[in-house]
Amino acid sequence: MKRRKERIDRGIKARSEDIFALSSYREMLYLLVPRAIPVVGLLGAAPFLSPYWQEVFISTAVYALLAISWDMLISAGLVSLGQSLFYGIGSYIAGALNYYWGWSPLFTLPVATIGGGILCTIMLLPVLRLRGIYFAMVTLVLPLMLMRLVEATRILGGTEGLTGLTPFPNPLMSLYVIQIALLIALFGFRRIINSDYGLIVRGISDNDRSVMSAGINIYWYKTQVLFLGASVGSFTGAFGTHVDMFAGMPGFALDYAIMPVAAAVVGGMGTFAGPMIGAFILVPLSEGLRALGALRIVFYGLFLVIFVVGLPEGLFSYMQRKYHQFERWVHVE
Amino acid sequence: MSDTTPLLKVSNVSKSFGGVAAVYAVSFKLNEGELLGIIGPNGSGKTTLVNLITGFVKPDKGKIEYSGKNITGWAPYKIVSLGIARTFQMVRPFYQLPAFKNLIVPLYSPRVKKLAGGKYGDRDAVALDLLEEVGFERDAHVSYKVAGSLPQGYLKRLELAKNMALRPDLVILDELFSGLSLAEVASIVPIIEKLRFQGKTIIMIEHRLKELFRIADRVMVLNYGEKIAEGSGKAVMESESVKKAYLGSETA
Numbered sequence: 075m076k077r078r079k080e081r082i083d084r085g086i087k088a089r090s091e092d093i094f095a096l097s098s099y100r101e102m103l104y105l106l107v108p109r110a111i112p113v114v115g116l117l118g119a120a121p122f123l124s125p126y127w128q129e130v131f132i133s134t135a136v137y138a139l140l141a142i143s144w145d146m147l148i149s150a151g152l153v154s155l156g157q158s159l160f161y162g163i164g165s166y167i168a169g170a171l172n173y174y175w176g177w178s179p180l181f182t183l184p185v186a187t188i189g190g191g192i193l194c195t196i197m198l199l200p201v202l203r204l205r206g207i208y209f210a211m212v213t214l215v216l217p218l219m220l221m222r223l224v225e226a227t228r229i230l231g232g233t234e235g236l237t238g239l240t241p242f243p244n245p246l247m248s249l250y251v252i253q254i255a256l257l258i259a260l261f262g263f264r265r266i267i268n269s270d271y272g273l274i275v276r277g278i279s280d281n282d283r284s285v286m287s288a289g290i291n292i293y294w295y296k297t298q299v300l301f302l303g304a305s306v307g308s309f310t311g312a313f314g315t316h317v318d319m320f321a322g323m324p325g326f327a328l329d330y331a332i333m334p335v336a337a338a339v340v341g342g343m344g345t346f347a348g349p350m351i352g353a354f355i356l357v358p359l360s361e362g363l364r365a366l367g368a369l370r371i372v373f374y375g376l377f378l379v380i381f382v383v384g385l386p387e388g389l390f391s392y393m394q395r396k397y398h399q400f401e402r403w404v405h406v407e
Numbered sequence: 408m409s410d411t412t413p414l415l416k417v418s419n420v421s422k423s424f425g426g427v428a429a430v431y432a433v434s435f436k437l438n439e440g441e442l443l444g445i446i447g448p449n450g451s452g453k454t455t456l457v458n459l460i461t462g463f464v465k466p467d468k469g470k471i472e473y474s475g476k477n478i479t480g481w482a483p484y485k486i487v488s489l490g491i492a493r494t495f496q497m498v499r500p501f502y503q504l505p506a507f508k509n510l511i512v513p514l515y516s517p518r519v520k521k522l523a524g525g526k527y528g529d530r531d532a533v534a535l536d537l538l539e540e541v542g543f544e545r546d547a548h549v550s551y552k553v554a555g556s557l558p559q560g561y562l563k564r565l566e567l568a569k570n571m572a573l574r575p576d577l578v579i580l581d582e583l584f585s586g587l588s589l590a591e592v593a594s595i596v597p598i599i600e601k602l603r604f605q606g607k608t609i610i611m612i613e614h615r616l617k618e619l620f621r622i623a624d625r626v627m628v629l630n631y632g633e634k635i636a637e638g639s640g641k642a643v644m645e646s647e648s649v650k651k652a653y654l655g656s657e658t659a
């Protein structure tokens with residue numbers, strides 16, 4: 075006798091999906107609690123962390139933002155290995171404005187966010203027509219090229235980089251800045267992707283010919299998505315620059331390109347919350363494993379492999395499914 | 408525009424892929440309100456011809472004019488905005504979305520916005536109406552079902568609804584009937600007749616000759632990328648070259 079797992083939406087999910095049907099606190103809480111967890115968890119935990127863990131938290135949030143930015147690109151079918159491009163550009167823009175003209179972070183952050191978004195979009199515009207691995211290759215190569223360009227031409231401080239930049243007034247404040255940015259990106263992107271606009275974006279990644287035949291200029295949409303992703307990435311770079319009080323070639327480092335992909339895979343692609351959770355698992359884990367010395371990478375890699383094999387849909391997709399649906403075994407003839 | 412300007416004029420269009428001519432020096436005209444059938448054996452260049460007209464493939468040679476305007480080599484989305492909409496032979500809906508949400512994509516296009524006078528209106532409601540028009544039973548809530556769970560007959564109708572959502576003047580249907588049962592075809596034919604009644608110009612690529620000949624004004628036959636006959640369904644099937652193309656020559 076064959077068995078098959080049947081999944082059925084919980085009644086409360088169907089009822090609470092239509093906002094007009096909300097009639098009880100239970101239904102409201104059903105919707106509210108999962109959304110409140112990241113808000114309360116992030117902002118509430120900040121003051122209780124030791125300085126060391128505050129630093130870990132900042133770097134976690136940086137990777138989480140990069141992962142969310144990566145997830146935005148993948149929603150439109152743009153496979154990126156170049157979050158380091160966005161990070162590096164944002165970092166150099168903010169760094170240069172601060173170093174040469176003494177702008178405060180209050181101004182460098184927004185300028186680097188928008189400016190970095192525009193600059194990265196223009197750089198990738200010629201290859202926007204490439205798909206899948208071809209686009210990924212270009213995004214991977216660009217930051218490495220720029221890194222060598224800085225080294226060879228000695229512009230922007232060359233190999234030394236720009237040092238002595240203005241830091242945030244205190245670590246707690248920088249923690250709040252990045253966490254609020256993270257929450258805005260998380261909820262903002264989720265809202266965008268669930269709108270009709272987001273439906274077109276997801277449609278492009280699913281079946282671009284069908285979207286083209288619907289009279290929609292898919293390259294214009296891809297450009298917009300690229301700008302959104304690149305802006306968030308550039309913001310991250312600008313933020314990191316002020317935290318480290320340094321802008322330099324490490325901004326283009328491969329770490330910033332690989333970690334977001336790993337986080338998205340562990341957490342579940344296309345959900346934004348997934349990549350964020352992924353980053354919040356992987357970065358602290360990597361810190362916690364420091365005690366193991368050289369074996370750290372081995373255990374880290376092992377964890378990644380087990381996760382990807384055991385839960386290929388990603389942690390968040392799994393949790394979401396358990397939350398919204400109940401399962402039962404049914405016999406199939 | 409004078410009466411003699413055809414809606415669509417394809418002159419001497421050729422396209423080859425890696426040395427093989429998929430379409431070779433094909434010319435034809437299509438007047439407003441006409442229904443043209445395109446038939447031919449597999450691989451005779453029918454779908455390539457559609458791709459050429461709709462801009463998915465650029466011709467090597469030749470010219471395509473739509474109501475007097477040269478649209479050769481235009482991008483697909485621009486051609487749609489003029490009022491040419493196509494369906495795909497292989498339906499590939501967004502499987503994880505409910506059927507009516509599939510229509511949001513065409514309903515979001517600039518053309519629909521322009522025709523609606525600059526505002527979109529309630530897209531979900533329009534989508535549900537359109538699906539009812541192509542035979543999604545409203546009482547049975549078929550429109551709310553995930554597209555991946557629908558049988559082929561509904562998916563083909565969904566494809567037709569996506570096309571109608573764009574409110575095109577020229578409708579191109581690429582093998583809409585393929586893979587459907589006789590009963591399903593019989594239920595779609597009235598929808599096409601209704602489109603004609605609304606004054607739409609239609610091109611149908613079809614293998615179901617019987618159903619096609621009943622509704623087509625004119626039929627064009629392609630073989631190895633070349634036009635070998637044109638005329639009424641009956642006349643075309645009696646032509647020697649068409650018999651050869653379909654049945655093979657006796658000496659072969």
